[in-house]
Every structure is written in structure tokens, then in C-alpha cells.
Amino acid sequence: MLILSRKAGETIWIGEDVEIIISEVKGEQVKIGIRAPRNIDIIRGELRQDISTSNTESVVKNLSLFTNENNRKQ
Template sequence: MLVLSRRVGERLVIGDNIVITVIDVRSDGVRIGIDAPREVQVNRAEVLEAVEKANAAAAAAADDDAVEALRALRPGSERRPEA
């Protein structure tokens, strides 16, 4: 991990097209601005972890009937008559 010290208004450049700017420094945290292309996802780690936990819990709670009902919703999932 690279650790840097920055002051308000100073920037970090990642690659050719991501710029991180220190906006404000307070006793309880730092505000940063992130300028990145639309195709680059920028997420807070705690939000991603919460979503992953919720998805895992939902998957564990799904029974066979629920799984089949979801599969039936997929395009092209119409059941063909058995021969």
C-alpha cells in the first residue's frame, strides 16, 4: 500500500484518467473528490461489504421453489414440452 500525505487542494493522479483531490480535512475525517471516467466504478468499501453480505444471506435463504421461480423469469427460459 502506498501511503501519501496531502493537503487541501492537492491531488493524486492514478493512471491517465483518475484524479483524487483533497477537498477538506477535519478532525473526524477527510473529504475527497474523485474524478474518474463513467465506466470506472467508485464505491465505498463498507457499502460493497453490506451488499455482498445481503446477497449471501438472500442466496442462503432461497429454497428450491424460489430458485425455480427466478429461473423462470430469465428470457428464453420457457420450458419446452418433454418428448
């Protein structure tokens, strides 16, 4: 993991296409802007975790329904 110190108005580049702009720093909160091509998905970490958890729960429920249907047919 690379850790950088930046001030408001400074930037970080990821590759040739993605620019991270530090917009504002207030206490423990940092506002950032991201310039990236439209084909790059950008999602907050906590939402990614929620989606992953939700998808896992959905698969488990669907498997359980499938298993219950197979047990009834036998």
C-alpha cells in the same frame, strides 16, 4: 498498500484517468473528490461490504428454498 500524506487542494492520480482531490481536512475527517470516467464504478467501502453480505444472505436463502422443494418432491 501505498500510503501518502496530502494536504487540502493536493491531488493523487491513479493511472491516466482517475484523479483524487483532497478537498478538506477537519480533525479526523477528510473530504475527497474523485474525477473518473463514467464507466468506472465508485462505491464506499462500507456499502460494498453491505452489498456483499446481502448478496451472500440472499444466495443462502434461495439455496435453502431450493433444497426444501427438492426434499418435498422425493
